[in-house]
Amino acid sequence: MKKILTALCALFLLVYNVSAAGPVQQQQFDKANQLYKEKQYTEAAGIYQQLIDEGYYQPQLFMNAGNAYYKANRTGLAIYNYEKALEKDPFNKSVIHNLSVANQRVEGYVNDLPLLFFQQWWLHIQHFHSPNGWAMGAVIFFWLLIAGVIALLLIPAFKPALLRWVTGVATVLFFFYLTIGISTYVIANGHHEGIIMGSAVKVKAAPDQESKDMFELHEGVKVQVTDATQEYCKILLPDGKTGWLACAEIRRL
Numbered sequence: 529m530k531k532i533l534t535a536l537c538a539l540f541l542l543v544y545n546v547s548a549a550g551p552v553q554q555q556q557f558d559k560a561n562q563l564y565k566e567k568q569y570t571e572a573a574g575i576y577q578q579l580i581d582e583g584y585y586q587p588q589l590f591m592n593a594g595n596a597y598y599k600a601n602r603t604g605l606a607i608y609n610y611e612k613a614l615e616k617d618p619f620n621k622s623v624i625h626n627l628s629v630a631n632q633r634v635e636g637y638v639n640d641l642p643l644l645f646f647q648q649w650w651l652h653i654q655h656f657h658s659p660n661g662w663a664m665g666a667v668i669f670f671w672l673l674i675a676g677v678i679a680l681l682l683i684p685a686f687k688p689a690l691l692r693w694v695t696g697v698a699t700v701l702f703f704f705y706l707t708i709g710i711s712t713y714v715i716a717n718g719h720h721e722g723i724i725m726g727s728a729v730k731v732k733a734a735p736d737q738e739s740k741d742m743f744e745l746h747e748g749v750k751v752q753v754t755d756a757t758q759e760y761c762k763i764l765l766p767d768g769k770t771g772w773l774a775c776a777e778i779r780r781l
Contacts, residue, residue: 553579560592569599580609587617594626603633604747604779608723611750611781618651634748639766654712662709669702722761722778724749731771735760742771751778 560575576593594609610627613620631637657665676695680688724745733740735757745751754770755762761775 553582553584557589557592560596564592564596564599567599569596572596573600573602573605576609585612585616587613587620587623590616591620591623591626594623594630598626598630603630604723604725606630607634607748607750608779608781611721611723615781618655631748635746636744636749654708659709659712662705662712666702666705666709669698669705672698673702720754721750721752722780724751724777725779726777729773729777731763731769731773732760733771735762735772739772743769745773753778753780 556575556579560572560579563569563572563575573593573596576589576596579589580593590609590613594606594613597603597609598606607627607630610623610630613623614627617623673695676691676698679691680695724747726745727747729745730741731743731745733742749765751763751765753761754764756775759774759776760772761778762770762772763778764770
C-alpha cells in the first residue's frame with residue numbers, strides 16, 4: 529500500500545520534465561560529440577555521464593554515452609547506457625543494434641527470452657506517453673469525471689444521456705491512464721535489473737563470503753535482482769541460474 533501511495537503521489541505531483549536541456553547543457557552535449565569524433569572517447573563519456581548525473585535522460589544521450597564507453601573498452605558501462613536508452617525508447621533500432629554488438633564482447637552472455645506478442649503490445653502502450661504524460665492524462669480525466677458528476681447532480685436538465693456518456697468515458701480513461709501511469713512509475717523505479725561491472729565476479733550459494741562458489745559472471749552480463757540483504761543480492765539469469773553476489777558488483781538499471 530505504501531508503494532502504491534508513493535506512486536500515486538509521484539504521478540500527480542511530477543509535472544516538470546527534467547529531460548529538457550538548456551543551452552549550457554546543449555553546449556556540453558555538442559562538446560562531447562566533438563570529442564567523440566576526435567576519438568577522445570573517455571573524455572566524451574565523462575561529459576555525457578555528467579549530463580546524465582545532472583538529470584538529463586534523453587535516449588540519444590544514453591546511446592551516445594554507450595557508444596563512447598564501448599569505444600573506451602568500458603563494456604559494462606556501455607551496456608548499462610544502452611539498456612537505459614531502451615528504457616526510454618524500447619524500439620530504437622540503432623540502440624538495439626549497438627547493444628547487440630556490445631553483448632558480443634561479454635563472456636558468457638546469455639540472450640534474454642524474446643517478448644511474447646502481448647508483452648510487446650503492452651510495452652508499446654506504456655511508451656505511448658512518458659510517465660509524466662500518463663500522470664497528466666489521469667489528472668485531466670479525473671477532473672472531467674468530477675465535473676461530470678457535479679453536472680449530473682446539479683444540472684439535471686442538461687442532456688443527461690450525453691452527460692452520462694461523457695462521464696462514463698472520462699471514468700474509463702481516468703482508470704486506464706492511472707493504471708498504466710502507476711505501472712510505468714513502478715517499472716521505472718523498481719531497479720530489479722542490473723549490469724555486472726566487475727571483470728570476474730564469483731556468484732555464491734548463499735549471502736556469505738565463505739559460502740560455496742557456484743559460477744562466475746563477467747562484466748556486462750545483465751541480471752535480475754530477486755532478493756537482497758544489506759551487502760548481497762540474489763540474482764537470476766535468463767537461463768535459470770541463480771545465486772548471490774555482492775550488491776556493489778551490480779549497477780542497477
